[in-house]
Amino acid sequence: MSALRALASSLGLSITTVSRALDGYGDVAVATRERVRRAAEAANYRPHPAARRLRLGATETVSLVLPGDPGHFDEPLYMELLAALGTRFDAAGLDLMVLAARSPNEELALYRRLVESRRTDGIVLARTRVDDPRIRYLAESGIPFVVMGRTETRVAYAHVDGDGTAAFADATRRLIALGHREIAYVGASLEYTFSKLRRDGWAAAMRDAGLRPVHVTETAATEEGGLAAVRALLRSTPRPTALLCATDRIAIGGLRAIKEVGLTAGRDVSIVGHDNLSASAFTEPALTTMDLPIAKVGTRLAEMLLALIGGAAARGFAEVWPVAPIERASTGLAPGAGGR
Amino acid sequence: MSALRALASSLGLSITTVSRALDGYGDVAVATRERVRRAAEAANYRPHPAARRLRLGATETVSLVLPGDPGHFDEPLYMELLAALGTRFDAAGLDLMVLAARSPNEELALYRRLVESRRTDGIVLARTRVDDPRIRYLAESGIPFVVMGRTETRVAYAHVDGDGTAAFADATRRLIALGHREIAYVGASLEYTFSKLRRDGWAAAMRDAGLRPVHVTETAATEEGGLAAVRALLRSTPRPTALLCATDRIAIGGLRAIKEVGLTAGRDVSIVGHDNLSASAFTEPALTTMDLPIAKVGTRLAEMLLALIGGAAARGFAEVWPVAPIERASTGLAPGAGGR
DNA sequence: CCGCAGAACAAAAACGTTTTGGGAAACGCC
């Protein structure tokens, strides 16, 4: 016998009344409502989720797809994002489901399957590309979704992102103030929006200062990628005296490249990252970086998605948050720039 | 009209036949089955999950709770585990749901809610403690669950773990062979099984070599924790010449402590970690560490859980995998040990 | 005293599947 039915008959009531009492409807006497509530509490009653979902036509579930970029998804940031999303959604009574794409090309198909199978009320999407077919598809499908990051599109989509452009422009200006002139940008593939935006910030600040933004490298957003890219950069002439890296992982690889050629980071070559990984405070020298409060971003994204599921329009939800600079020892005066 | 009903009527069949055709039952003519399959394909039909789950009495969902240890859960390992679990469960048609505990004390309550609300067919549990109430509860509740790691209990529970004891014993022996005598263990809290087991391996190898395992430190499994712990150790007399750290994050903090006092890791002090984080290959010097293939562990755990859900008994599922040593530059001959 | 409104509860439908228990037609066998 269904749990609800058992509860009802034990109380001598109909399941209708019990259900409505638990949902706090007004058409059940206060005394009865309380009696039902206590009994439900005592019996530890919970409505059967599948039954509820079937009846309601809602899945009470939101989903996130881990990008299928082998070796790239392991960024600690995702963990923090997941945790924040999880707690917020849980508080709202929604389940958070995670899928993993096996490869980048499989990703779109996964999203497609997700919405077609009607297993989810909403989707959280991250690691955006400048031209992002996933976002196009989701927007077209009409399913509520929120995005961590940005993309280039004319349709409105709910998102939160760090202001990488401003942050990298600021960082560039700070380096210029320290006397640097040859400042390189070491980015991830520019098809990723975050990488492109950060490059734009760097390039704009360079031009504003009358400098030419010549050194641009695209590489994998890993330590290995950073190592290879910076190795190459340090062989170019004129040799950059400062390196603006799109991520901390790239910068950590860059640090090693600097050491490899006998230079000292923070003195001969300044280097800056982004993400403020926990390891970045412990590199040698400690890495200058930038910080976006991922947990807060996650919570905000969750709230946006809840609103969208509730029927709100995506149009109002577009937020670009400031990124906090974190100065550490890996940046300093340009060599030969003279005292402070 | 339900999708199934629509499909059936468009084919001039009953929903029974369509359902059975799609499930590949033998009591529907091959021709009909194919016809149905093609039509379903064309209509992009998927059974409504909630309806299916209600009827089947299965949630087709498994869950994992992110430990509510603020600042501790961000270990990249979890990401890799999640990805592996996700792909394997997805292949089996199960959804992977993640919850996040807000604090360690809230964790047990979360598991309780999880099983009581009947929202999940199985649970994956990680970050085990020597005395782990979560495992006791789950075992008692009868829900299928698998564990990454071990715990001390008399009940059988399905698990996969790295053989930290053997790995740390081996590492200790290697350090002894390099001439080290004062070898310290820098662990996480010993209430975590992994930390206790690794300490046991170290201690056993020390005693086997006639050395006294005196230097044991418990600290947070973070870079900060490692920094503080190693700082203290380097002030003790006799000063350890080698440090066996329970995790890479601890070791990364330790590296900085070594540098702080003007010593050189790999020459004056050897240091070893565990986890083989991507950053560990890029520390200065590169960190000697150990590697457990987390993705494979995840896949295996998923398979175990599938078997358990299928009715298998937990008794047979207990695996302890070897951990591969990764030699890098942070270990070397003990000072004054004389050439090889 | 009649009728009516409101309060408190209940019967039944609906959500979209899967599966049980047939049932009709075709077939093989004596």
Add this chain to the structure above:
DNA sequence: GGCGTTTCCCAAAACGTTTTTGTTCTGCGG
């Protein structure tokens, strides 16, 4: 030709809720 067996299909029940649509009182105004 009758009879059991297969083969193929279907009607209906069931899963456990929520919600729609009543129904039965009670109290009250006229």
